[in-house]
Every structure is written in C-alpha cells, then in structure tokens.
Amino acid sequence: MTKNILEIRDLSVEVSGRRVLDNVNLQIPEGEVHVLFGPNGSGKSSLVMTLLGFPAYKVVSGRIFFKGKDITDLPTNERVKMGISVAFQHPPTIRGVKLGQILRHLMSDEKKIIDLFNKVKFPQSFLERDVNLGFSGGEIKKSEILQVLAHGGDFIVLDEPDSGVDVENLRILGSVVNEMLRDRSALIITHLGVIFQYVNADMAHVLLNGTIVCSGSPTKILGQILNEGYAWCEKCIQARTERCEL
Amino acid sequence: MYSGKDRALRALNKPSEYGPDLDISQYSRETKNWEPCIISNLPRDVLERALNVGVVVEDKERAATYFQIDHSVIFKAVQDFFENKIEVMSIKEALAKYDWLKDYWWKIVEVDKDKYTALAEIALDQGYFIRILEDQKIVLPLQACLFIATDNLNQNVHNIIIAEPGSEAQVITGCTLHPSVQRGLHIGITEFYVKHDAKLTFTMIHNWSEKFDARPRSGAIIEDNGVFVNNYVCFKPLKSLQSYPVAYCKGRNARARFNTIIYGTGESYIDVGSKIILQNEGCKGEIISRIIAKDRTQIYSRGFLLGEHRDSKAHLECRGLLLSDEAMIHTIPELVAKAQGAELTHEAAIGKISEEQIQYLMARGFSRSEAEALIVRGFMDVSIFGLPKEIEREIQRLIEVTTERAL
Numbered sequence: 001m002t003k004n005i006l007e008i009r010d011l012s013v014e015v016s017g018r019r020v021l022d023n024v025n026l027q028i029p030e031g032e033v034h035v036l037f038g039p040n041g042s043g044k045s046s047l048v049m050t051l052l053g054f055p056a057y058k059v060v061s062g063r064i065f066f067k068g069k070d071i072t073d074l075p076t077n078e079r080v081k082m083g084i085s086v087a088f089q090h091p092p093t094i095r096g097v098k099l100g101q102i103l104r105h106l107m108s109d110e111k112k113i114i115d116l117f118n119k120v121k122f123p124q125s126f127l128e129r130d131v132n133l134g135f136s137g138g139e140i141k142k143s144e145i146l147q148v149l150a151h152g153g154d155f156i157v158l159d160e161p162d163s164g165v166d167v168e169n170l171r172i173l174g175s176v177v178n179e180m181l182r183d184r185s186a187l188i189i190t191h192l193g194v195i196f197q198y199v200n201a202d203m204a205h206v207l208l209n210g211t212i213v214c215s216g217s218p219t220k221i222l223g224q225i226l227n228e229g230y231a232w233c234e235k236c237i238q239a240r241t242e243r244c245e246l
Numbered sequence: 247m248y249s250g251k252d253r254a255l256r257a258l259n260k261p262s263e264y265g266p267d268l269d270i271s272q273y274s275r276e277t278k279n280w281e282p283c284i285i286s287n288l289p290r291d292v293l294e295r296a297l298n299v300g301v302v303v304e305d306k307e308r309a310a311t312y313f314q315i316d317h318s319v320i321f322k323a324v325q326d327f328f329e330n331k332i333e334v335m336s337i338k339e340a341l342a343k344y345d346w347l348k349d350y351w352w353k354i355v356e357v358d359k360d361k362y363t364a365l366a367e368i369a370l371d372q373g374y375f376i377r378i379l380e381d382q383k384i385v386l387p388l389q390a391c392l393f394i395a396t397d398n399l400n401q402n403v404h405n406i407i408i409a410e411p412g413s414e415a416q417v418i419t420g421c422t423l424h425p426s427v428q429r430g431l432h433i434g435i436t437e438f439y440v441k442h443d444a445k446l447t448f449t450m451i452h453n454w455s456e457k458f459d460a461r462p463r464s465g466a467i468i469e470d471n472g473v474f475v476n477n478y479v480c481f482k483p484l485k486s487l488q489s490y491p492v493a494y495c496k497g498r499n500a501r502a503r504f505n506t507i508i509y510g511t512g513e514s515y516i517d518v519g520s521k522i523i524l525q526n527e528g529c530k531g532e533i534i535s536r537i538i539a540k541d542r543t544q545i546y547s548r549g550f551l552l553g554e555h556r557d558s559k560a561h562l563e564c565r566g567l568l569l570s571d572e573a574m575i576h577t578i579p580e581l582v583a584k585a586q587g588a589e590l591t592h593e594a595a596i597g598k599i600s601e602e603q604i605q606y607l608m609a610r611g612f613s614r615s616e617a618e619a620l621i622v623r624g625f626m627d628v629s630i631f632g633l634p635k636e637i638e639r640e641i642q643r644l645i646e647v648t649t650e651r652a653l
Contacts (some may be wrong), residue, residue: 054605076608086609092522092602096624102610147610 003068004027005155005185011062013050013210019228020046024062024209028155033186033200035193035218038207041228044189045089047093047207048159052076052086064153064161085153087144089160089189093132099143100127106150121172137164141173149180156186162195174198206233250357254367255517255522257358263399264546265488265517268459270365273400280318280395281599285311288320290424290646292393298647299420299451301391309386309415309634310334311374315393316401317371331382332415337404340375347375354437354494362461366402373403373435378413380442387416387636394423394430404435406534407614409444409472413591414478416634417446420454421460429457429485435440438466440474449477451644454484456512457574470497476520477505477633479641481648483512483543490548492521495558496530505631506535507641509648510543510573519548524588531560536626539566545563549579553588560589566596567625623649 006028013021020043027176028034036202050057051064053076071079103113107155111160117124132140141161148156161177170223179200189193194216204218213233214221224232261267266494285293286303292315305311308330314319321334333340357367374390392529394401409415432454439599440446454460468474474493493502504520508627522531533549549562581590601623607617626649628641 012616052609056601075614076605077611077613080609080611088606088609092600092606094603094606096623096627097603097607097620098624099622101608105612106610130627151611182450 002031004028004164005067006187007062007065009065011050011071012060013046014058015046015056020057020210021050024210024212024233025187026205026212028185028187030185031183033181033188035201036187036189036207037193037221037225040131042207043210044212048086048157048189050078051084051157053079063240080151080153083153084155084157085089085148085151086157087141087148087159089142089163091132091140093216095128095130095133097131098128099131102131102147103150106147109153113150116146119149121175122146124223129151138169140168141165142169143196145168145173145176149176154184156181158186158188160189160191162190162192170194170234171198193226196222208233250352250367252617253358254364257364258361258368260358260360260364261360262360262461262488264484264490264548265461266515268431268486270361270400273429274396274398275369276399277316277399277612279410280315280320281403282320285313285321289492292395295424295453296391297420298392298418298644299391299422299453300418300644301389301420302448303540309387310382310388311395312336312374312376312390314372314374314391314403315349315395316399319372322374325386328384328386331379332384332388333379334388335375337373337375337406338508340406347406349556350408350437350439352437353493353634355435355463356468363435363463365400366404366433366435369400369402370404372526373401373405375406376390376417378410378415378446380410380440381412382410383413384415384473387418387634391415392417392419392421392432392434394427394432397427398429399427400431400433402433403486406437407446407448408439409441409446412442412443413441414445415447416449416637418449418451418637418640420451420453423455423458427458428455430459432458432460434460434462434464436462436464440472440476442470442472445473447475447477447634447637449479449641452478452480452484452487453482456483458484460484460487460489462491464489464491466491466502468493468497468500468502471499472497473501475503475505475633477631477637477641478518478620479507479644481509481644482515483510483514485513486515488517490521492520492523493531494523495531496525498526499528500526501530503532503632504534505628506537506547507559507628508536508545508625509538509540509626510545511540512543513541514543514545516543517546517548519546521550522560523552523554524560525554527555527557529558533560533562534631535564537564537566537575537577538569538614538622538625539575540569542570542572544574544608545576547575547577549577549592551590551592553583553590554585556585556587558585558588560591562592564594565594565625567622568596570599619649620642
C-alpha cells in the first residue's frame with residue numbers, strides 16, 4: 001500500500017470567526033499529483049494557507065498529517081522544512097528584500113541558483129530586485145516557481161500557476177513544472193486547467209463552499225466544469241448522484 | 247545694524263520653533279584641553295565609538311581626517327596624495343587665515359535663529375573648515391569626528407564646507423561620545439557652499455546616548471549645475487534631537503537631495519526634517535526618509551518643498567515603520583508653490599511590519615524573527631539613495647550591527 005504524503009482529516013477552519021473550510025477530507029498518496037478545482041471564494045487558497053499554518057487560519061477541528069506526522073500545530077517554517085514548497089498566487093511585495101536574499105536562504109550554491117534562472121528563462125537581474133515589486137503577472141509566477149525549485153521540497157503546492165501568464169511563458173513554466181513533478185507529489189490549484197496541457201494529474205477534487213464535494217478523474221471533472229460551470233457541481237451535490245466521472 | 251555677537255546675545259533665550267526647549271545653562275562648559283595626537287594612538291574605546299559613526303583609523307581609506315574631542319582639535323591631516331586638492335583645518339585657524347571666510351560665516355544659517363545658533367556664536371568651541379579646490383575630484387571620502395568625552399558637556403561646533411567650482415567630494419561626519427558620557431548638548435552648525443558644477447555628498451552619522459541632546463543646524467547653497475546630497479543617519483537612542491536643515495537651490499539646474507534614516511529606540515524624542523527651496527530654472531529636489539520607531543520613541547518627520555521657479559521640480563517621500571504601540575511617528579510634509587509650473591509631489595506612508603510579509607518569508611523557511619529582521623533591514627535599504635559605494639557600505643554595515651543587536 002502506498003503511503004499518504006498528505007492527509008487531511010475532518011478539517012474545519014475559520015478566519016476572523018468566518019468558516020472558510022468545512023469538514024475537508026483529502027488524501028494525497030506519495031508520488032501523486034492532485035488537482036483542486038473550485039470557483040472564486042470556495043476556499044482553495046484558504047486550504048493552502050491552512051496547510052502552511054498561517055495564524056489567521058484557525059483550525060477549529062480536524063488534523064493535518066504530513067509524512068505521517070501531525071503538523072496541525074507546527075509553525076510555518078517548520079512545515080516548510082519538512083518539505084512543503086508553495087508557489088503563491090498573490091505573493092506580497094516586500095520593499096528592500098531582494099529575491100536573491102530569499103533564494104540564497106533556500107539554496108546556498110550560487111551556481112545552482114543561476115542554473116535555475118536559466119531553466120525558467122528569467123533574467124538574473126531579478127536577483128537584485130525587491131521581491132515582487134513591479135513584477136508582471138508572468139514574472140511573479142516565474143519567481144514563485146524559482147523559489148519552489150530552490151527550496152526543493154518533495155510536496156509541491158501550486159496556487160493558480162497558470163493565471164495571468166502569456167502563452168510563451170506558460171510553455172516554459174509548464175515544461176519546468178512537468179519536470180519538477182516527475183518525482184514529487186503535488187497539489188495544484190487551478191481555475192481553468194490550462195496547466196494540464198503540460199502536466200499530468202492523477203486525481204482531481206472540487207471544492208465548493210469550503211467542502212470537497214467531488215473527487216475523480218481530472219480530465220472528466222475539468223470537462224464538466226468547462227462545459228457546464230460550477231453550477232453543475234452544485235446540482236450534482238443536490239441530486240446526490242454518483243461521482244461525475246461515472 | 248547689529249553684529250553677529252549682538253544678534254546672538256539677543257537670541258540666547260529664544261526657543262527653537264520645534265522640539266523640546268532645553269535649559270542651556272544646565273550643561274557644563276568645563277573640560278580639559280586634549281593634546282593633539284595621531285588617531286591610532288587614541289584609546290581603544292574612543293576608536294570603537296568613532297568606527298561606529300563611520301570614522302576609520304586607516305588613513306588609506308580616507309582622503310583627509312579631522313578629529314575633535316570636546317573643545318580640542320586633536321588631529322587634522324590631508325593624505326599626501328590629496329595635498330593641494332583639499333584643505334582641512336579647524337574653523338578658528340581658517341577664520342584667522344582667510345579674511346574672505348567671513349563672507350561664508352552665518353550666511354546660510356541665521357545666527358539668531360534660536361538659542362542654539364546663538365550659543366554656537368557666543369561660545370564657539372571649534373569645528374572644521376573643509377574646502378575642495380576647483381575641479382578636484384576626490385575619490386576617497388573625507389572624514390570628521392566630533393567626539394564628546396566629558397559628561398554633561400556642551401559642545402558647540404561651526405563647520406564650513408566649500409566645494410569649489412567643478413569639484414567633487416564625499417564627506418562623512420560622525421558625532422559620538424565616550425561610553426562614560428551620559429548627558430550633554432551638542433550644537434553643530436554646518437554651512438555648505440556648493441559652487442557651480444560641483445558635487446558634494448555629505449553624510450552625518452549620529453550615535454549619542456539616552457540622556458543626550460543634539461541640535462544640528464545646517465544649510466546649503468547650491469549654485470549652477472551643482473549637486474548636494476545630504477544623508478543623515480541616527481540609529482541610537484538619545485534624549486532629544488531636533489534639526490531641520492535647508493538647501494537653497496540657487497543656481498540654474500541646482501539639485502539637492504536629503505536622505506534620512508532613523509532607527510528610534512528607547513525614550514528618544516526626535517524631530518527631524520529637511521527643506522528644499524527651488525529658486526531657479528531646472529532646479530530639482532528630493533527628500534527621502536525611512537523612519538523606524540520602537541519602544542516609546544516619538545518621532546516627527548518633517549519635509550518642506552518650496553517651488554519659487556516655474557521650471558522646478560521636487561519630490562518628498564517619507565515611509566515610517568512603527569514597531570511598538572507606545573511609539574509614535576508623525577509625518578508633516580509641506581509643499582508650497584509660488585510659481586506656476588513648479589511641480590511638487592509627496593507621498594507618505596506609515597505602517598507596521600506586515601503579517602503577510604512575515605508569513606511569506608516563513609513559507610520560505612525563515613523563522614519569524616529572521617523574517618522580521620529581514621523586513622526591517624529591507625525597509626532601511628539604502629541602495630535606493632544612490633550613494634557612493636563607500637558610503638553605502640558604511641551605512642549598510644551600521645544597519646547590520648543595529649538590527650542584529652535589536653532583533
């Protein structure tokens with residue numbers, strides 16, 4: 001039996017007293033790539049923040065296990081050390097903190113950092129840029145992927161890696177992500193699934209109103225969503241039908 | 247017309263427009279006479295303090311050095327290579343030597359501005375005279391140290407820096423005191439004359455103690471195509487500091503820039519500002535401040551831009567970081583236009599360390615305290631000031647030392 005790298009049990013989370021995740025259950029076996037679909041505001045990013053243990057995301061019930069260890073109460077940097085690497089959708093700008101300072105903290109070998117820049121076709125001048133200050137949408141994505149690569153965790157979380165990226169850069173990022181995920185586990189959050197032109201996923205989940213309502217084949221679920229929208233998922237739950245792949 | 251002395255006497259009780267009013271009679275004027283000596287022979291604790299305000303012992307790194315302890319000039323020298331390119335002497339020596347210097351004496355800063363300028367006239371101790379000769383580009387910084395070694399002393403210095411036409415130089419002035427000194431009052435008058443096509447970068451680094459008061463009074467006149475950059479750095483607590491230097495962009499295309507970095511801790515009361523007056527065609531000004539307030543520090547950060555010419559432009563930017571609920575930052579930016587077409591802008595922002603930023607860095611493996619230190623250092627990032635490399639390195643080093651200890 002394969003081990004789960006991530007296991008979320010009955011997880012409910014509140015932000016300022018407002019429920020953002022409700023009884024979420026999710027298992028990702030080692031080596032698998034899972035996708036999380038969901039409309040805006042359904043709680044996808046909240047799940048990422050909770051996974052990282054950001055203090056504003058208060059776990060009111062349930063546990064999170066990573067590599068078999070209960071990490072529910074660990075500080076963010078401890079979780080990251082265990083091997084969780086996250087590419088954020090909207091990372092903050094930090095004036096005066098250079099992208100290079102972060103990368104060098106993650107990876108001491110300067111030569112390897114340069115290799116990574118070449119790999120994602122990102123100008124090295126960004127090493128000396130204030131992180132995310134004046135970055136374009138595509139540059140933010142590249143910078144995030146670079147940081148994930150430099151960290152080198154074995155569980156990768158990509159929050160909307162394909163939004164706001166032009167075709168050419170999408171191709172570059174797609175192939176880098178595909179290569180990166182070959183020997184790793186991952187959770188990819190996406191809206192439109194454009195990234196799946198480049199990356200194969202093993203399983204998809206749909207998050208609606210903070211709950212996972214459906215799990216199954218990524219292509220089938222994505223097909224349904226693209227054809228009929230999330231409204232269909234709502235109907236699906238109401239009808240209590242079988243999983244959409246069937 | 248009253249003489250300078252008369253005007254000063256009449257102003258001896260005149261409080262400053264800003265900052266707490268000090269009773270100037272509470273400080274002592276008594277100190278011993280310090281014998282001249284070479285810098286490396288000074289006691290180690292003096293040298294360590296000097297180093298913390300950017301004053302180094304190795305004379306190879308500096309074009310010239312002026313060192314004053316209390317009321318005595320103990321060392322002044324120009325490196326051989328820079329002989330006949332720059333002049334460095336004590337102000338009293340210079341006043342005796344050059345009759346024309348009176349035309350530069352109290353010509354920018356008013357002698358009766360307040361009781362502190364008045365005191366500096368009536369009880370002048372010393373100060374330095376630095377002159378960069380015409381067309382000389384001095385690649386190494388010049389340094390001056392104004393040191394206080396006697397507790398509760400009042401030290402009054404009056405400095406004049408003249409950058410003759412076409413010259414270029416960087417001057418670092420470090421003001422500090424002996425570890426045994428707690429109280430005292432430092433009054434520093436500095437008048438800058440940047441002649442046409444000259445460029446002067448002046449960096450003042452202050453390092454006082456919790457019960458110490460400082461009242462710097464500076465002014466600059468910049469002629470055609472001249473550039474004046476004034477950096478002020480204060481990372482240590484003190485009782486009170488008040489200063490509001492002014493730069494008059496008098497000539498065509500004259501440019502002035504004030505960069506201020508303050509890291510206020512303890513019970514410090516700090517009221518610091520910068521003024522730029524744009525008086526001619528093509529004049530440009532910029533005021534940039536980075537203010538951090540910790541503990542119970544009260545900081546007023548002022549800025550004043552006056553556009554008197556229609557073809558002039560200036561910008562004021564103040565960012566504050568509040569690291570305690572008992573601290574206070576008050577920014578007061580003022581823009582005054584007296585000619586149509588003068589383009590004056592300002593932006594000011596005060597905040598705390600953003601939790602989102604901390605979490606982002608923690609998600610990159612930094613601990614919370616490492617993340618905070620990184621953000622605070624980033625906030626004080628001096629690379630935006632466009633300083634000469636030596637000065638930038640010097641300030642960067644001070645920031646590292648300060649944040650390492652504090653965070």
